[in-house]
Amino acid sequence: MARELEAGQPDPLGATVRDGGVNFAIVSRHATRVELCTFDAGGHERRMPLPARSGDVHHGFLPGAGPGLVYGFRAHGPYAPREGHRFNPHKLLLDPYAREIVGRFEWREVHFGYRRGQPDTEPDPRDNAAAMLKARVAAPLEQRPNSAAELRVPIAETILYELHVKGLTKQHPEVPEPLRGTYAGLGHRACLDHLRGLGVTTLSLLPVHYCVPELHLDPLGLTNYWGYNTLGFFCPDPRLSSNPNDPSATRAEFRAMVAAVHEAGLEVVLDVVFNHTAEGDERGPTSSFRGLDNALYYRLDPEDRAKQLNWTGCGNTLDFGQPAVIRLVLDSLRYWVKDMGVDGFRFDLAPIVGRSGPGGFDPRSPFFTALEHDPVLARAKLIAEPWDLGPDGYALGRFPGRFLEWNDRFRDGVRRLWLRRDLGRGELARRVAGSSDRFDHGGRLPSASVNFIAAHDGFTLADLLSYARKHNHENGEDNRDGHGHEISCNCGVEGPSEDPQLLDQRRRLARALLATLFVSRGTPMLRAGDELGDSQAGNNNAYCQDNALSWVDWAGADLELLAFVRRLISVRAEHELLRRDSWLRAPDPGGAPDRLPVRWRRSDGACMTVDDWHDPRRRSLAMMLGEGDDAVLVLFNPELEVVLFALPPGPWVVVLDSAQPGALEPIACTSSRSLAAQAVAILARPSGSAMTSTPNN
Numbered sequence: 001m002a003r004e005l006e007a008g009q010p011d012p013l014g015a016t017v018r019d020g021g022v023n024f025a026i027v028s029r030h031a032t033r034v035e036l037c038t039f040d041a042g043g044h045e046r047r048m049p050l051p052a053r054s055g056d057v058h059h060g061f062l063p064g065a066g067p068g069l070v071y072g073f074r075a076h077g078p079y080a081p082r083e084g085h086r087f088n089p090h091k092l093l094l095d096p097y098a099r100e101i102v103g104r105f106e107w108r109e110v111h112f113g114y115r116r117g118q119p120d121t122e123p124d125p126r127d128n129a130a131a132m133l134k135a136r137v138a139a140p141l142e143q144r145p146n147s148a149a150e151l152r153v154p155i156a157e158t159i160l161y162e163l164h165v166k167g168l169t170k171q172h173p174e175v176p177e178p179l180r181g182t183y184a185g186l187g188h189r190a191c192l193d194h195l196r197g198l199g200v201t202t203l204s205l206l207p208v209h210y211c212v213p214e215l216h217l218d219p220l221g222l223t224n225y226w227g228y229n230t231l232g233f234f235c236p237d238p239r240l241s242s243n244p245n246d247p248s249a250t251r252a253e254f255r256a257m258v259a260a261v262h263e264a265g266l267e268v269v270l271d272v273v274f275n276h277t278a279e280g281d282e283r284g285p286t287s288s289f290r291g292l293d294n295a296l297y298y299r300l301d302p303e304d305r306a307k308q309l310n311w312t313g314c315g316n317t318l319d320f321g322q323p324a325v326i327r328l329v330l331d332s333l334r335y336w337v338k339d340m341g342v343d344g345f346r347f348d349l350a351p352i353v354g355r356s357g358p359g360g361f362d363p364r365s366p367f368f369t370a371l372e373h374d375p376v377l378a379r380a381k382l383i384a385e386p387w388d389l390g391p392d393g394y395a396l397g398r399f400p401g402r403f404l405e406w407n408d409r410f411r412d413g414v415r416r417l418w419l420r421r422d423l424g425r426g427e428l429a430r431r432v433a434g435s436s437d438r439f440d441h442g443g444r445l446p447s448a449s450v451n452f453i454a455a456h457d458g459f460t461l462a463d464l465l466s467y468a469r470k471h472n473h474e475n476g477e478d479n480r481d482g483h484g485h486e487i488s489c490n491c492g493v494e495g496p497s498e499d500p501q502l503l504d505q506r507r508r509l510a511r512a513l514l515a516t517l518f519v520s521r522g523t524p525m526l527r528a529g530d531e532l533g534d535s536q537a538g539n540n541n542a543y544c545q546d547n548a549l550s551w552v553d554w555a556g557a558d559l560e561l562l563a564f565v566r567r568l569i570s571v572r573a574e575h576e577l578l579r580r581d582s583w584l585r586a587p588d589p590g591g592a593p594d595r596l597p598v599r600w601r602r603s604d605g606a607c608m609t610v611d612d613w614h615d616p617r618r619r620s621l622a623m624m625l626g627e628g629d630d631a632v633l634v635l636f637n638p639e640l641e642v643v644l645f646a647l648p649p650g651p652w653v654v655v656l657d658s659a660q661p662g663a664l665e666p667i668a669c670t671s672s673r674s675l676a677a678q679a680v681a682i683l684a685r686p687s688g689s690a691m692t693s694t695p696n697n
Helices: 165-169 189-198 215-220 247-263 289-297 323-339 350-354 366-372 408-420 425-432 500-519 559-574
Strands: 014-018 021-027 033-039 045-049 052-054 057-063 070-076 100-102 134-136 160-163 202-205 209-211 230-236 267-272 304-308 344-347 381-384 403-406 449-452 523-527 596-601 621-627 630-637 643-646 652-657 667-669 672-675 679-684
Touching: 021 289, 021 323, 033 057, 045 057, 070 289, 100 230, 100 247, 160 165, 189 559, 230 247, 230 323, 247 267, 267 323, 267 381, 289 323, 323 366, 350 366, 408 425, 408 449, 408 500, 425 621, 500 523, 500 559, 500 679, 559 652, 630 643, 630 672, 652 672, 672 679
Parallel strands: 160 202, 160 523, 202 267, 267 344, 344 381, 381 403, 403 449, 449 523
Antiparallel strands: 014 021, 021 057, 033 045, 033 070, 052 057, 070 134, 100 134, 209 230, 596 621, 621 630, 630 679, 643 672, 652 667, 652 679
């Protein structure tokens, strides 16, 4: 039986099995006392004040305790909302460092630190322990093997594939039923065979941290399917486990999935949500951080400290001006790399992590400095969503050099080119060339730009071409949620159609969009299911739709589109000039040797002039990369008619034409090449038997 608490150690934070017992350590600057609360199998609670304090860390050691012990904390201190303090020892608090979380979360009035429906000036005296989630002491993990788990895909060869763990396999016919929609399902051979055959290199998983749904979804019978509402930053979400009631089995399943993905030669990147927590705004529940030290963990309104600053649109904002918050995030990142085996992270609303002062984004913030010098995270891939709702919140191109950044300028520009034909050739060239206006500084390379056409947030690729407006009524917010100004084109009919000509136009545009993505400088990202023609029926904010609307529809897969995407990625891999991670330059003898020569041409073969770049009447463009026998030519025709392109001198072969997706063999060309309306073609110099015998001009 566990004895009385001893002083223990302030490090590491959380619950650590050691020396014949368990050490507990937790950060609270303003708490006067923190109690450790343990629970037996019958739910009976034992409260013990942590006996020692080192700076802001309260700690204690419980001899005789071990893995499986269920526990939580209660923090004592002032309940003074106008001063930023919301301590309420009647509320059991979840350990922010919990590796295992037990219980089933339900929205109940008792979880709030005040009585709902009344002013929050007085604490609620009702105890919530019986209904509250609790932490469980986790057994130490065995060390991971170092073979395939240590693989790293070079940045220049990275192709991101953004997916939801459940959504990708829930309807996969070759994944066994018990594993569909789980970590094990993602690691199943049938799923990995598809991903390897597709040619992607790096799986970017939507959040897998322990998540709870928002309060407003509960009466609607909906949940936070995407997972952007984190409560436990060290615990894999049990909803994605084939053993959801066993946290230790869930951890093991996640690690096994990562190992299987590595064995397949692929990487795992996690979408992490360190900008806010699931506690919501100042009227939200007291579940963990708010009760431990609201004024320490969260940014508060300086004019009214009873209110949270909402720079995330989710009610609260974590305060990266506090060393405790920086430490929490770094400890979490290290855990997922060192113990769980992942290869990198995509930071949701990433400017938040670069805000250490009173407002603006700072690429030299303490968090970025600590991250740069962390030896465990030195090789991790880092990706930023470079915008939030705070001051100076649009930070595209301003992140430190190791970061890749989601590039919405590329997304919007390419959509405008093909769907509205209102993009000038200068802007097309700028985006295709790697968005140098944003990233060509400080030694950064084109790979810093994560180029994408569609992502989880917004229309799918198929819906971009089928809907002119959002259809989010099933989300329960009267269609008010989601982006109201998507750059899309329904091609004349809203939603599904059986018109052969309309369907042909949609397919043609889909191929042109994808081809533009994979011939551009930068790191391409493909949304899971877009290679199959997946639709969400026009819902561009399906975050709460854990059903067939969001799950990838394997039975309805567009196999012709899938074959085209495979071929497109293969062509990018075969032609180094298409994926070389270097900026472009004019082909003059004195040009920078580390930059790739490029010639921009009109369709008649003449080099582009200043006037040509600004001519609104013409949009077709040719891009020639390299010189001599080592050259690649990309033709863009956004026009609604066939365009005849005059080719540079010498022999060429068409290795891909988006207007002819069934053509698998290179086609020889001499002086010219006709390109169908709304199409992209890739040409290269012939080599040996690669050229067919019949010219096609």
